[in-house]
Amino acid sequence: MVLVLLRALLTLSAMTNAEAALLERLQRDEPAAWRQLLERHGPALVAYARRICGDAAQAEELVQDAIVAIHGGIDRFEGRCSVKSWLYRAVHNRAIDALRRQRRFVDVDEAREDADWADRFDGGAWRAAPPPWCGSLDQRIDAKRALAVVERALPRLPTQHREVLWLKEVEGLDAVEICDALGISPANLRMCLHRARRALQQAVALELGSAAAEALTNLEA
Amino acid sequence: MSPRCAAILAQVDAFLDHERGALERLRFAAHLALCPPCDRYVRQLQEARRLLRLAATPSESDLAAARRLAVAHARPREAKG
Numbered sequence: 261m262v263l264v265l266l267r268a269l270l271t272l273s274a275m276t277n278a279e280a281a282l283l284e285r286l287q288r289d290e291p292a293a294w295r296q297l298l299e300r301h302g303p304a305l306v307a308y309a310r311r312i313c314g315d316a317a318q319a320e321e322l323v324q325d326a327i328v329a330i331h332g333g334i335d336r337f338e339g340r341c342s343v344k345s346w347l348y349r350a351v352h353n354r355a356i357d358a359l360r361r362q363r364r365f366v367d368v369d370e371a372r373e374d375a376d377w378a379d380r381f382d383g384g385a386w387r388a389a390p391p392p393w394c395g396s397l398d399q400r401i402d403a404k405r406a407l408a409v410v411e412r413a414l415p416r417l418p419t420q421h422r423e424v425l426w427l428k429e430v431e432g433l434d435a436v437e438i439c440d441a442l443g444i445s446p447a448n449l450r451m452c453l454h455r456a457r458r459a460l461q462q463a464v465a466l467e468l469g470s471a472a473a474e475a476l477t478n479l480e481a
Numbered sequence: 482m483s484p485r486c487a488a489i490l491a492q493v494d495a496f497l498d499h500e501r502g503a504l505e506r507l508r509f510a511a512h513l514a515l516c517p518p519c520d521r522y523v524r525q526l527q528e529a530r531r532l533l534r535l536a537a538t539p540s541e542s543d544l545a546a547a548r549r550l551a552v553a554h555a556r557p558r559e560a561k562g
Contacts, residue, residue: 291555294551294554294555295551295552295554295555298547298550298551298554298555299547302547302550302551303539303544303547304539306539306543306546306547306550307539307540310540316540316543319543319546320546320550323546323550324553327550327554331554381486381487383484384485384486385483385485385486385487386518389517389518390518390521390522390525392521393525393528402535403535403536403538406531406533406536409532409536410532410533410535410536413529414533425533426533426537429530429534430537454491454493454494457494457497457526457530458526460526460529460530460533461522461525461526461529463529464528464529465525
């Protein structure tokens with residue numbers, strides 16, 4: 261009895277009423293409900309998969325496989341996490357498997373990243389100020405230029421950094437949803453996010469150095 | 482610059498995510514006001530996040546793929562029904 265109540269509480273806390281209603285319709289296998297689910301979350305899932313695997317065709321396949329698996333297991337879904345986390349987790353698992361099979365999974369080298377960061381300080385103070393960026397901060401850059409910078413910066417990052425940044429900064433998932441989607445603990449997420457933001461700053465800094473300023477100027481031409 | 486920069490920046494996520502109390506946020510902001518390197522670094526972190534969001538709109542190909550998936554997944558059961 262206690263377990264049943266606990267499960268019901270967990271379900272209530274993880275899902276909104278609208279999600280619970282949608283889940284019921286999915287479990288009844290209503291085509292319109294599946295269409296609604298994919299119309300609502302499909303574009304973001306494909307964009308996420310593309311950022312992780314780096315290939316549009318493969319991204320579509322990964323999301324397709326994830327949806328088929330979700331459809332097969334819909335009766336077993338108890339709503340212990342949000343529908344969004346559940347969808348991202350299905351895509352994440354398949355994307356990671358595919359990257360590992362293709363030997364394209366890039367692991368985080370925590371020791372090296374932390375050592376590189378520590379090298380920037382001496383006794384807790386900056387050895388040298390971070391170099392300024394060209395074409396940004398002072399002159400706000402637009403979406404087209406941002407896309408060019410991010411397209412080059414993201415692939416420099418380890419797989420998990422890209423995932424955490426995408427789910428947190430772009431999709432706006434909360435910490436619980438990200439932990440559910442990626443299967444990591446809150447403490448691990450905090451460290452991952454900290455390192456990922458640091459790495460993103462570094463990767464964008466490389467893009468917005470003097471060479472990147474020239475590329476941005478060419479984009480304008 | 483101060484010997485506290487590294488320790489202050491270890492807390493940057495709480496500052497960016499508005500997780501700390503007003504007093505701690507004030508302390509963080511006060512350090513940034515007095516420390517140009519930390520201020521520049523935090524601005525660059527914020528700018529990198531902004532660029533990521535700016536570039537995040539699903540592309541035409543993402544939207545087309547999602548439409549194909551939605552249609553393909555609903556079609557067989559609609560035919561049955």
